[in-house]
Amino acid sequence: MTVVKRELIVGSDGKFSTFILTDSSLVVKRVGDNEWPVIETSLRHVLWAGLDGDTFEVSALMRRNKKAALTLVHIIGKVEDKDRDAVLSFTTSLTDAAYLGLKKQRKLKVLVNPHSGPGKAVSQYHRKVEPIFRAARCNIDLTFTTRAKHASDLMKDLPLDQYDAIVAMSGDGLIHEILNGFAAHAEPGKAFDIPITPIPTGSGNGLALNLLGIEDGRDISAAALNAIKGHPMKIDLFSVTQKDQRYLSFMSQTLGLMADADLGTEYLRFMGSNRFIVGFLNGVLKMKHCPVKLSIKVSESDKKKMVRDLHASRSKAQAQHGPASDQDIEQAASGSSRSASTSLPPLKYAAMDSEGWITFEKPMLYLYAGKGPYVSRDFMQFPVSTPNDGLIDVIAQSPSTRGELLKAMDGAEKGEPFWLDSQHYFKAHAYRIEPHSSEGLLAIDGEAYPFEAYQVEVHQGLATLLSPYGYYQADFNLPGETSKAR
Numbered sequence: 001m002t003v004v005k006r007e008l009i010v011g012s013d014g015k016f017s018t019f020i021l022t023d024s025s026l027v028v029k030r031v032g033d034n035e036w037p038v039i040e041t042s043l044r045h046v047l048w049a050g051l052d053g054d055t056f057e058v059s060a061l062m063r064r065n066k067k068a069a070l071t072l073v074h075i076i077g078k079v080e081d082k083d084r085d086a087v088l089s090f091t092t093s094l095t096d097a098a099y100l101g102l103k104k105q106r107k108l109k110v111l112v113n114p115h116s117g118p119g120k121a122v123s124q125y126h127r128k129v130e131p132i133f134r135a136a137r138c139n140i141d142l143t144f145t146t147r148a149k150h151a152s153d154l155m156k157d158l159p160l161d162q163y164d165a166i167v168a169m170s171g172d173g174l175i176h177e178i179l180n181g182f183a184a185h186a187e188p189g190k191a192f193d194i195p196i197t198p199i200p201t202g203s204g205n206g207l208a209l210n211l212l213g214i215e216d217g218r219d220i221s222a223a224a225l226n227a228i229k230g231h232p233m234k235i236d237l238f239s240v241t242q243k244d245q246r247y248l249s250f251m252s253q254t255l256g257l258m259a260d261a262d263l264g265t266e267y268l269r270f271m272g273s274n275r276f277i278v279g280f281l282n283g284v285l286k287m288k289h290c291p292v293k294l295s296i297k298v299s300e301s302d303k304k305k306m307v308r309d310l311h312a313s314r315s316k317a318q319a320q321h322g323p324a325s326d327q328d329i330e331q332a333a334s335g336s337s338r339s340a341s342t343s344l345p346p347l348k349y350a351a352m353d354s355e356g357w358i359t360f361e362k363p364m365l366y367l368y369a370g371k372g373p374y375v376s377r378d379f380m381q382f383p384v385s386t387p388n389d390g391l392i393d394v395i396a397q398s399p400s401t402r403g404e405l406l407k408a409m410d411g412a413e414k415g416e417p418f419w420l421d422s423q424h425y426f427k428a429h430a431y432r433i434e435p436h437s438s439e440g441l442l443a444i445d446g447e448a449y450p451f452e453a454y455q456v457e458v459h460q461g462l463a464t465l466l467s468p469y470g471y472y473q474a475d476f477n478l479p480g481e482t483s484k485a486r
């Protein structure tokens with residue numbers, strides 16, 4: 001039931017405006033002319049309300065209809081002296097309610113990759129994102145990246161007490177760079193406490209999909225709102241060690257058919273994300289085995305149990321997920337929740353210990369390991385993934401009939417290949433790859449790395465993102481069951 005908290009009626013000469021603040025929404029109606037848009041939106045979408053001299057302003061995001069993207073609306077008007085006190089009191093209550101438990105006017109370090117995806121990030125920043133940040137009175141420090149590694153160089157030397165969040169207007173590649181920049185920081189523990197949040201303009205925007213869901217995950221305005229009002233959410237990161245190199249990965253490592261479908265189709269970039277489908281079909285036709293030995297330190301291999309654990313973890317996150325307090329945000333931003341560690345977490349599985357490890361003996365078409373349900377819009381690769389269980393989801397796909405693999409593609413956006421008997425799915429603490437041949441491709445977070453032996457282990461809750469919900473936005477159930485992600 002909606003409860004009306006406050007109501008304000010201002011105006012004269014037959015032109016009246018009514019502002020209604022409920023416990024969850026703002027409704028604005030105008031009687032007498034139709035200059036102003038009628039606003040009806042959730043409090044979460046209210047960016048600002050205030051009085052400056054004799055001018056008042058209300059700014060909010062709203063949807064024209066259920067399926068439409070969010071658009072920014074401003075209501076600006078003159079206040080008559082007689083209404084001044086009432087307007088001031090109402091706008092103060094409205095802004096306080098809209099930012100309940102949240103810090104207003106966040107300080108944001110914004111990184112825009114002009115070359116991400118189809119190359120429209122700069123114009124989209126000016127047209128859509130900047131007006132939203134301005135409306136919310138955020139403090140912006142903006143950089144357009146000019147080269148590969150620019151973002152990681154900036155993050156390596158980032159002053160740690162100046163920003164509430166890092167905003168990456170890019171694809172997933174820039175997020176990978178930011179995290180590896182933090183890893184090279186003099187105080188990585190503190191750097192990783194600064195929340196990172198994506199605004200999707202890349203060709204792969206898996207992180208935005210996982211945080212915002214399949215609809216909002218492509219809505220630039222919804223992502224900008226998350227930068228303003230998202231709650232800190234810890235996620236696990238992976239250390240990938242290869243010879244004496246150590247990289248951090250947040251999303252995936254792929255080998256075999258899936259790596260070929262991604263890295264092996266760069267020449268088809270003009271096709272957009274369809275190139276992955278062409279690559280996949282090509283791989284299914286060839287049915288080439290991936291020449292590696294896979295060893296896994298397994299935590300769980302029962303698929304139904306994984307789905308039940310997913311639901312339990314989501315219920316727990318929903319129960320805990322009240323509005324973040326100022327303290328949460330400040331702690332996340334200042335790193336005060338973590339001891340000021342000056343190094344990355346140590347590697348637990350560096351020695352070739354074999355306790356609790358299994359060797360995957362069957363032939364394999366591909367390996368896909370990672371975190372976050374969606375790796376792209378069409379592909380919910382890790383449907384049972386949770387943000388900070390301290391585990392990596394490892395998929396070893398055995399060869400199957402072409403018919404079965406192609407049929408599975410149909411439901412890939414809903415995670416249906418998970419149920420294939422030929423898809424071996426493990427929750428793991430760590431895994432190790434030893435190639436039998438020098439021919440092959442390895443993709444880490446979508447970027448090419450040498451096809452050589454490597455080992456992966458998980459660092460629980462090492463990095464921080466911003467999330468509207470406190471859990472991934474993807475719905476996945478046992479066959480025959482239904483539930484809603486939100």
Ligand SMILES: Nc1ncnc2c1ncn2[C@@H]1O[C@H](COP(=O)(O)OP(=O)(O)OP(=O)(O)O)[C@@H](O)[C@H]1O
Binds near residue numbers: 174
């Ligand atoms: N100005 C620039 N010129 C060229 N490359 C850049 C520039 N700024 C950033 N980069 C690089 O672009 C890479 C990909 O960026 P991003 O993920 O934002 O976009 P994307 O379109 O999704 O990319 P991809 O499809 O290659 O993953 C990053 O790893 C980064 O190193």
